[in-house]
Amino acid sequence: MNNLLIWPIAVPLFSALLALLWIRRSTWIGVFGTALSLLVVLLVGRQVVESGPIELALGGWTPGLGIALRADGLSLLMLLMSSLVSMAVAVYASVYFSKAERRGEFWVLWLLLITALHALFLSGDLFNLYVTLELLGLSAVVLACLGGSRESLQAALRYLVMGLLGSMAFLIGVALIYAGYGTLDMAALADAIEAGPAAWLALSLMTGGLLIKSALFPLHFWLPPAHANAPAPVSAVLSALVVKAALYLILRLWLSLFDGVVTQAAAVILGLLGAVAVVWGSWAALQAERLKLMAAYSTVAQLGYLFLFLPLLTALPEGAARDVALGALVLLALTHGFAKSAFFLAAGVIMQRAGHDRIAELGGTARALPVTAFTLALAGVALIGLPPSGSFLAKWHLLSSAFITGQYVWLPVIAVGTLLAGAYIFRLLGYAFAPGEGVGPSLSAGREEIPAVLLALIATLLLGFWASAVWELLPISAYVGGGA
Amino acid sequence: MIDLNLTILPDLLLAAMLIGLAWAALSSDDLRRGVVLFIAFGLLLAIVWARLQAPDLALAEAAIGAGLSGALLLVALRDGVAGNETAGKLSRLSRWLVDLFVLIMTCLIGWVLWLTIYAEPVERLAQLANTMLDRSGVSNPVTAVLLNYRAYDTLLELVVVLTAVLGVVVVGRQRRGYRQAGPVFCGLVQWLVPLLVVTAGYLLWVGAHAPGGAFQAGATLAAAGIVLRLAGYDAAGLPDGRLLRWLLVAGTGLFLLIGLGVTLSGGAVLQYPEAWSGSLILLIESAATASIAAALVLAYRGGRPGDWSSAGDRDPNREVST
Numbered sequence: 001m002n003n004l005l006i007w008p009i010a011v012p013l014f015s016a017l018l019a020l021l022w023i024r025r026s027t028w029i030g031v032f033g034t035a036l037s038l039l040v041v042l043l044v045g046r047q048v049v050e051s052g053p054i055e056l057a058l059g060g061w062t063p064g065l066g067i068a069l070r071a072d073g074l075s076l077l078m079l080l081m082s083s084l085v086s087m088a089v090a091v092y093a094s095v096y097f098s099k100a101e102r103r104g105e106f107w108v109l110w111l112l113l114i115t116a117l118h119a120l121f122l123s124g125d126l127f128n129l130y131v132t133l134e135l136l137g138l139s140a141v142v143l144a145c146l147g148g149s150r151e152s153l154q155a156a157l158r159y160l161v162m163g164l165l166g167s168m169a170f171l172i173g174v175a176l177i178y179a180g181y182g183t184l185d186m187a188a189l190a191d192a193i194e195a196g197p198a199a200w201l202a203l204s205l206m207t208g209g210l211l212i213k214s215a216l217f218p219l220h221f222w223l224p225p226a227h228a229n230a231p232a233p234v235s236a237v238l239s240a241l242v243v244k245a246a247l248y249l250i251l252r253l254w255l256s257l258f259d260g261v262v263t264q265a266a267a268v269i270l271g272l273l274g275a276v277a278v279v280w281g282s283w284a285a286l287q288a289e290r291l292k293l294m295a296a297y298s299t300v301a302q303l304g305y306l307f308l309f310l311p312l313l314t315a316l317p318e319g320a321a322r323d324v325a326l327g328a329l330v331l332l333a334l335t336h337g338f339a340k341s342a343f344f345l346a347a348g349v350i351m352q353r354a355g356h357d358r359i360a361e362l363g364g365t366a367r368a369l370p371v372t373a374f375t376l377a378l379a380g381v382a383l384i385g386l387p388p389s390g391s392f393l394a395k396w397h398l399l400s401s402a403f404i405t406g407q408y409v410w411l412p413v414i415a416v417g418t419l420l421a422g423a424y425i426f427r428l429l430g431y432a433f434a435p436g437e438g439v440g441p442s443l444s445a446g447r448e449e450i451p452a453v454l455l456a457l458i459a460t461l462l463l464g465f466w467a468s469a470v471w472e473l474l475p476i477s478a479y480v481g482g483g484a
Numbered sequence: 485m486i487d488l489n490l491t492i493l494p495d496l497l498l499a500a501m502l503i504g505l506a507w508a509a510l511s512s513d514d515l516r517r518g519v520v521l522f523i524a525f526g527l528l529l530a531i532v533w534a535r536l537q538a539p540d541l542a543l544a545e546a547a548i549g550a551g552l553s554g555a556l557l558l559v560a561l562r563d564g565v566a567g568n569e570t571a572g573k574l575s576r577l578s579r580w581l582v583d584l585f586v587l588i589m590t591c592l593i594g595w596v597l598w599l600t601i602y603a604e605p606v607e608r609l610a611q612l613a614n615t616m617l618d619r620s621g622v623s624n625p626v627t628a629v630l631l632n633y634r635a636y637d638t639l640l641e642l643v644v645v646l647t648a649v650l651g652v653v654v655v656g657r658q659r660r661g662y663r664q665a666g667p668v669f670c671g672l673v674q675w676l677v678p679l680l681v682v683t684a685g686y687l688l689w690v691g692a693h694a695p696g697g698a699f700q701a702g703a704t705l706a707a708a709g710i711v712l713r714l715a716g717y718d719a720a721g722l723p724d725g726r727l728l729r730w731l732l733v734a735g736t737g738l739f740l741l742i743g744l745g746v747t748l749s750g751g752a753v754l755q756y757p758e759a760w761s762g763s764l765i766l767l768i769e770s771a772a773t774a775s776i777a778a779a780l781v782l783a784y785r786g787g788r789p790g791d792w793s794s795a796g797d798r799d800p801n802r803e804v805s806t
Binding site: 001006010014017020021023056057058059060061064065066067102105108109113115119126127128132133134135138141142145146152172176178179180181182183197198201202434 | 592593595596597599600601606607609612613616619632633634635636639640641643644646647650651654655705709724729730732733736737740741744751752753754755759784792
């Protein structure tokens with residue numbers, strides 16, 4: 001029993017309720033609630049590092065009859081990413097939404113989104129995961145609507161329908177698992193699940209649902225319009241955190257719960273889809289005329305890289321090489337989370353100053369908004385995968401795992417994807433650092449520009465130099481089934 | 485060999501009608517017709533649940549699945565611009581492909597369920613849930629699961645309801661009200677609304693030991709609000725401003741506070757002290773009923789309520805008056 005685990009969920013939830021009641025003070029409650037959530041996540045983190053995975057059996061019932069919350073290395077890393085990113089974005093949003101008519105609703109939904117993310121990363125029960133997925137999807141959709149334009153409403157509606165389809169498939173999979181194994185507790189299931197028709201069908205349904213939510217090619221089509229048309233702080237968390245939640249679940253399912261069920265062929269199919277996503281997403285980003293649309297397509301590509309790891313992970317025997325590859329995957333996901341949120345925040349700053357985000361008209365950005373231009377460049381370093389960013393290390397290990405397993409087909413994909421990423425980032429920087437009058441004169445912009453540059457610094461420097469922490473944390477596992 | 489029993493015939497008929505109605509609702513080109521068929525489908529499904537001896541589900545399906553969802557769908561249709569009421573048409577080929585995919589998946593899922601449930605049944609949790617029942621504070625196993633064993637799920641589901649209604653507030657425009665009803669309907673309303681309120685109270689109370697509970701009670705209470713709205717009372721029984729927001733928050737808030745508060749006595753989160761669990765569950769369910777009803781009626785009204793964010797900013801003495 002460890003009641004500490006409820007606090008990363010209870011703190012943002014309680015703050016959300018307070019923000020709804022005192023809607024006029026919602027900005028303060030929102031920022032303060034986000035900061036407090038970060039604090040309790042750090043407390044949880046300290047305990048995980050000191051004493052290993054923690055479990056909280058809610059209501060005192062044995063997991064199975066009741067629901068257990070669990071924190072281990074993987075969920076801790078995701079929690080840290082989501083609470084750090086949301087802290088920085090909250091500071092930015094306190095400026096972005098300071099004049100908006102709907103800021104009260106924004107802060108309530110913002111805190112509910114954090115609640116959903118934290119609940120998802122901590123949940124140890126399959127049905128409870130479905131509930132958190134619904135909460136996450138719903139709050140994300142409503143946040144995406146806050147732009148208020150017709151396009152953002154259309155995009156959000158499509159996002160909602162696709163999200164519901166994904167949750168439905170996940171739920172049917174959960175029902176099959178319960179029918180087959182008589183429990184929903186993930187620790188018990190990690191021992192119990194064996195290859196067979198029920199496990200295969202359940203895994204395909206759940207994975208299919210999650211693939212929609214994590215926007216793997218060709219199920220990505222809802223993502224670019226939804227992410228590009230949302231308000232900048234919302235785009236940042238949608239791209240950085242919400243899609244990662246689905247990816248986190250895929251990792252849990254494939255590596256812990258169903259590790260005896262997944263086949264190499266299935267993993268290769270996902271890897272191939274990931275490869276297409278890398279090339280196609282990068283190409284579309286290069287073609288994009290608007291900054292936020294470019295960032296959204298770049299998310300499609302970056303998610304593709306993460307799926308390239310799956311066939312390598314299933315091919316590697318359990319042991320050091322596999323742990324290295326898994327750590328690299330998580331490191332890439334974390335780096336992208338920080339870099340992409342920094343990128344979207346910088347795009348938001350530019351958009352508010354210039355009134356548009358057409359890339360070709362961004363001349364003069366570097367002179368008017370030097371900090372923001374610097375942020376774009378730093379985040380770009382991490383998106384391309386240049387040293388010393390975390391993604392450089394991650395891609396390095398991706399390449400070496402491909403060599404170890406002899407799956408050379410992924411090498412050209414990584415090369416082409418990286419070159420295209422370089423092309424779209426340098427195309428943007430070319431315009432941004434060119435002289436021009438596209439962006440008006442700068443005002444003092446501390447609270448707007450600093451959060452983004454901090455996020456970009458985490459992505460390029462912190463995750464690059466202290467990447468070993470990822471590999472140290474991951475083996476702390478609450479599920480015996482596999483390495484994650 | 486299946487022994488052909490005549491008592492199974494009505495069930496087969498029910499199942500066939502259910503599938504037929506589902507198909508008709510999905511393939512209807514006219515949205516209004518589709519919605520009406522969907523409501524009929526919900527009612528039939530409630531009967532099926534009753535036949536399967538799941539009265540809790542039957543009640544929930546009738547109240548929420550058929551009743552409230554139907555009302556929400558109909559009022560959403562009323563929002564649609566005239567002439568825009570036909571369903572978006574897919575090309576014939578893609579429609580066939582979707583149908584084929586759904587058919588294959590249904591067969592696969594059916595086959596796997598048959599394999600897992602009938603061919604080699606495993607022990608599931610119902611047994612355990614029943615054994616633990618006397619420690620849960622209620623005697624209705626469904627309520628025990630929803631508010632004790634898996635109370636955390638229910639807490640998050642209340643948050644989902646709250647999020648959904650915030651979505652309606654953010655996205656929707658306030659709908660036009662209805663004309664003041666004539667004397668006959670008004671007379672009916674005077675009977676119907678108190679009856680619905682009393683029924684909701686009964687469902688809430690009885691949930692501890694028989695089918696019923698917060699979601700069914702909340703939906704019934706919301707039905708009273710919708711009847712009021714249809715009769716021309718635009719507020720539909722909801723208060724304004726901050727009081728409305730208190731009402732929306734009450735269920736989740738009280739649940740969370742109780743869940744955390746019980747840790748003071750040394751237990752885990754949501755571990756009610758055994759002597760108190762019955763009363764605590766009733767308390768949580770009462771607040772949840774109010775919140776669910778308020779959320780559903782607000783969704784039916786649509787849009788940002790007047791005084792939503794400004795009422796709290798004015799003179800605090802004026803907020804409570806409605």
